[in-house]
Amino acid sequence: MFQYIGLILVPISWLAGVYLVRKWRGTYAMSVSKHAASARGASKLFAVVLGGGSGLFYWWLIQWFTPHLELGTVFVVLLSFTATAQIAVALIPDTVGWRHHVHQKTALTMAACYVPLTYLVLASSKVSTSARIIGYACITCTAVAGLLFFCVKKTHNYYLFFQSLYIVAFQVIILSAAYL
Numbered sequence: 001m002f003q004y005i006g007l008i009l010v011p012i013s014w015l016a017g018v019y020l021v022r023k024w025r026g027t028y029a030m031s032v033s034k035h036a037a038s039a040r041g042a043s044k045l046f047a048v049v050l051g052g053g054s055g056l057f058y059w060w061l062i063q064w065f066t067p068h069l070e071l072g073t074v075f076v077v078l079l080s081f082t083a084t085a086q087i088a089v090a091l092i093p094d095t096v097g098w099r100h101h102v103h104q105k106t107a108l109t110m111a112a113c114y115v116p117l118t119y120l121v122l123a124s125s126k127v128s129t130s131a132r133i134i135g136y137a138c139i140t141c142t143a144v145a146g147l148l149f150f151c152v153k154k155t156h157n158y159y160l161f162f163q164s165l166y167i168v169a170f171q172v173i174i175l176s177a178a179y180l
Contacts, residue, residue, distance in 0.1 A: 002101065003068075005060040006178055009053055010171045016049040021148035028160045033094040033103060035160075043093050058083040067180055069124040078117055085110035114170045121177050131176040138169035 021035045024042040036046030061079060065071075085106050094103040121127065122135045142165065149155045149162045 002060070003064050003178075005056065006065065006175060009057050009060070010175055013049060013053050013171075014054075014168070016045065017164070020045055020049075029156060031094065031107075031159060031163055033089065033107060037093040037095050038128075044056045047090050049090075051087050054083055054086045054090065061174075063078060065174070069121065069126045071120060071124055075120045078113060078120070082110055082113040082117065085113070111166065114166070118173055119171060121173060124177070127177045128180045131173075132180040134176040134180070135173045138173050142166055142169045143150070 017032060020042055024039045025034055026035045026038055036042045066076060089107045092099050092103045094100055122132055145165050147160050
């Protein structure tokens with residue numbers, strides 16, 4: 001049963017994210033964090049789901065996923081750093097002043113760590129061919145979306161979509177590597 005924790009937590013995080021941005025509506029130009037910072041209830045939900053969910057997901061990644069794929073120390077260290085950043089992002093709302101700056105820099109650092117984590121996962125000899133194909137498809141989608149976002153100014157009005165795609169792609173890579 002423990003091996004399926006990832007398969008349970010990821011869809012819960014997706015549902016919570018959809019609920020958050022639908023209940024506390026902002027614009028598509030806002031990040032998930034900005035939606036969460038828009039109301040006290042949204043901020044609490046964000047802290048519980050991202051902070052608590054990240055803790056459980058990290059535990060699963062360390063206890064089951066890492067040994068299952070034989071990922072090693074570099075993966076564990078980078079994952080630990082990323083998880084710590086993610087919990088900080090959950091607990092420091094993207095409001096104003098120092099909170100905004102700390103939240104933004106921590107969130108960008110965390111997101112940047114997904115790239116080497118993805119590489120380490122897909123480089124594992126234990127990852128199936130089908131998981132690798134899905135992983136490379138996710139990377140391709142993310143790269144195309146990134147190019148669009150950085151090269152076409154109008155896409156900035158849809159930051160929420162691009163951010164969500166990036167997060168979901170990373171989670172799909174993790175789930176594919178774990179279960180295929």
